Amino acid sequence: MSVEKEIDKNAFTNYIPMDSEEENPELPTQLGPDKLTQRYDSRKIIDREDEYQRRKRLRTFSPERADAFNKTDKDINKRSYADILKEQAQVKADREKQKRNLQEKRERLNKGESKSYEHEASNDYASTRNESESDTRKTRWGGETPTISRSPEPSDENQAGKAKDNWDAPSENSDSTAPNVYSNITPQNLKMLRLAKELEERNKYLTDEELNGLLPIDGYEIVPVPDTYKPPKTNRINPFLGGMNFYQIPEELGKPYEVPGVPDSGPNALPQIKPEDLGYFGALLQEVDFDNLSYEEQKERRIMELLLKVKNGNPIMRKQALRQITEKARELGAGPLFSQILPLMMSPTLEDHERHLLVKVIDRVLYKLDDLVRPYVHKILVVIEPMLIDEDFYARVEGREIVSSLSKAAGLATMIATMRPDIDHIDEYVRNTTARAFAVVASALGIPALLPFLKAVCHSRKSWFAKHTGIKIVQQIAILIGCSILPHLKSLTEIIKDGLLDEQPKVRTITALAIAALAEASAPYGIEAFEHIIQPLWEGIKTHSGRALAAFLKAMGYIIPLMDPEHAGACTRKIMHVVIREFDTQDEDMKKIVLKVLKQCVSTEGVSANYVRDHILQDFFRSFWLRRMALDKKNSKPLIETTVELANKVGGGEIIGRIVDHLKDENEPFRKMVLETIEKIVINLGVADINSKLEEKVMDGMLFAFQEQATDDSAAVINAFGTVVSALGIRCKPSIPYICGTIQWRLNNRSPRVRMQAADLVAKIAIVMKACGEDNLMGRMGVVLYECLGEEYPEVLGSCLCALKAIVNVIGMTKMTPPIKDLLPRLTPILKNRHEKVQENVIDLIGRIADRGAEYVSAKEWMRICFDLLDLLRAHKKGIRRATVNTFGYIAKAIGPHDVLGTLLNNLKVQERQNRICTTVAIAIVAETCGPFTVIPALMNEYRVPELNVQNGVLKSFAFMFEYIGEMTKDYIYAVTPLLEDALVDRDLVHRQIACAAIKHLAIGVEGLGCEDALTHLLNFIWPNVFENSPHVINAVIDALDGLRLGLGVGRLLSYVTQGLFHPARKVRDVYWRIYNLLYLGNQDGLVMSFPTLIDDEMNTYRRTELELFL
């Protein structure tokens, strides 16, 4: 999954095609950095879409289309494929005409020496777009809805006042006109209304009283309004003033609407309608007599209710509605369903989870409707296609699923007929999304089925748009299905190869990109398919420049790793002069591609180290290792990767030698980039070829970088430092004193961040310090850190504790300075610290001491720590709780279990569940470390406390204990059997449940150790519980039976089960067959000898005669 996600992410980041930029210069080519860091406070989808993605709102639903396969329905009015193509030709012709007109106008204007209109005239694209936008607006809310005037209202004070009166006036006939009003509240209107209302609220006039309250009464005087004063024009936008002045706005606009006439609960209840959704669900607010409606209206209302439940209802409502809408899909009909679902999907206030639910509805409905869906394919695609370029991974996956089930329902022919007109649509957005949808269709219905169509499209002579889209489909297929492209590789490359020589530059570019995608998907196989493409690629690389060259280089870069070594070497040498020439490019895309190509070329076997050294390194470092490259992660990452690849070829020493001086650069991101590169090279190649001089330089540089780091993100530098130091090992001995000096000095720095970094570094290099034999220095370090334990910043304190732990680990308890007996009492108060990092480190450190050096501390001190540890069981982090219970074990081992156990058993009385459970685990661990005999008597004694929590705790401790001690259980089974017996006849369900869990572990532990008598006895107590209903209890019972199957053998349990397999009551049979299946699948072979002898009847023989053989 994660790999797929990664690939998918890559596919997504360039969701705006590389070649679209020229066409729409105003679009961002990639997600800007701020886009990634910006927080998404709003859950609405629209708020995180960028401009390109918002273009989906410019698309319109086309009318239904004729289903060519439906012989019975020959409605002439329905649009067919031919109609659409004709319309499109018409649109194109109109466009041409318009363009010509504009051109003429411009020429005329130019002649007339008036240049003022030039701007307007030249931007013909924008103007046509705006036009289409306004068209869309007209039609989006369905034909019958009148458009609402958005023009600013008459600004005269008087008029505004009048309007206001209208707002406040109660409308006499609001009931009769209600539906009209509701259907007019579009989300935009509502938003505007809200805004206007808020502005009004904020800008209202202050009354005299308020002014008196605000200003002192003395020293002010009220001046008359000057005659020349004209009140400022209010520019209030109010969508309702344009003609519908009878509707009274509710007081609280944000309040959801209750649907009248339905019960508050029960199966008929409806969720509230959000104000934003009034446009869609407003009709539900009218109370109507359901029986008087026509059949169509009834259906419509029914669908509306179901959709409302799905969209806004609680989970139970939603599930029911979803099931109903699925079951009745065919009855409700495709038309009415989609005419309500699809506008909802386009709603600008849609949120992620709502979209998810609606998509689910579409998916289920599609499955049911099957071929009835054909006339609506295009409408659905208009809604779903934008999801294919959504930035959310799951939205993309959902989109793909819908398109795929849509194509399975409608069939290939319908899909092609529907999407064919969009392939040479004038809008690039439409073509882009259509290509992606086609790729999904191909993966759903199989590539071979689509090949003839693709071939025709890619060789279309009508327009280059079609060719371009066709090739893009191939590219998207490659990205989508990855390595399963291999069987079709040859035919796909065959189809697109002519695109490389096309006269239209964009077609050439997309072809090269498609080839790159194909090669990437098929790597490391499939070079045969690309053989006939290499020649035109060469030609292209030689002749093109700019974007086309970048695309061609990219394609070549992906093909080279597929070649055999000699070819790859030759190709690399041929391509390299172009790549080196492009080192100096200013274009970001080109830069990235050059780095990628270089990396791919260098990693092939056929390129020799000497060649790289002589021809590449010089220019590479001159052009790329610049501060500028470190600023953006998108640049620095490929640069680091490529540099590491170069190091793999020519050796780490050489590369590190070239960049090491930059460690002292004044630019921090740049230093960090160098450090990261050095770290990666050292991880890959070690430090064998770093000579002593370079080593000195590296250490020196790293220390500098460490000292100079200013930003919060400290992990990179420290990690790199740690990696290099541990790789150098004993070779760092000369620099250790310097490092320690620096650390010591910095541990006392004023800035907490510096102190923390210093402590972190100690933790990283402790092992190497030991290896260098610097025990004295470490001791000193220990003392310094010990003195830091009064630290007030928890983050720093945590790091100090971590550093101390590292030192204690390598130096040992005996040699530690300060001595353990001084150190531990200092740690005890820190246990009370609530900060997670502190808790985690301090408990680790204490556990370590308890494990290795418990004798240095008095038993009394350990007991005190025990009490403090109980608090840590409340920690949120599981690691802390786990470390704590382990520490109980160590302490119990050190000072004997008696006192520790007493503390723990007392703790079973607390209320908090998590605390109790951790305590039971700790008791079990104590039992494991000190021997069960030390614990079991006390535990059994505790069971006599008449308190449910304690008894449950004891049982749970037994369960954990049996799990931990395994086979040792056999010595104690007869001792605990009476207790378990007692627990199993308790009235409390949970009690029996926990006892079952204990018996499960017990039975598994004693398997094959001859304790069948006790187990049978326990089984007799468990068996009546098989009819329990509560899920947790029945699970525990079944688990216990499964454990007993092991302990007793499957035959014994079968003899219990056969009693009820053919019981007259179904309820009994259900349960018994369930247990039978458990046994059967658990140990099928073991059952053979235990099956009962069935009696033959007149027709059938059931006896197993072969078992009656006797020798």
Next chain:
Amino acid sequence: MSERWNAQVQLEHLQQKYAGAGNADTTKWEWGCTIRRDSLASHIGHHSRMLYMAIAENESTSRMKHNMLWKMVQPCGPPPPKK
């Protein structure tokens, strides 16, 4: 609602996919066939048991295996007529 989808239910669902697993509607004939087939398969799989039977029947083990494989077709005879 979530109880319906606990691990136990999923496990049972998995179990139902295996031939031989039964439910409340399993008939004597179905269960008998399963038992016989399982037994025959088990005999074939355990060589020592096979040898024992072969000696008792005075047949070669291969013949015995062959016969047992054939017996697995309707091991208890035809299904009883449905009422």
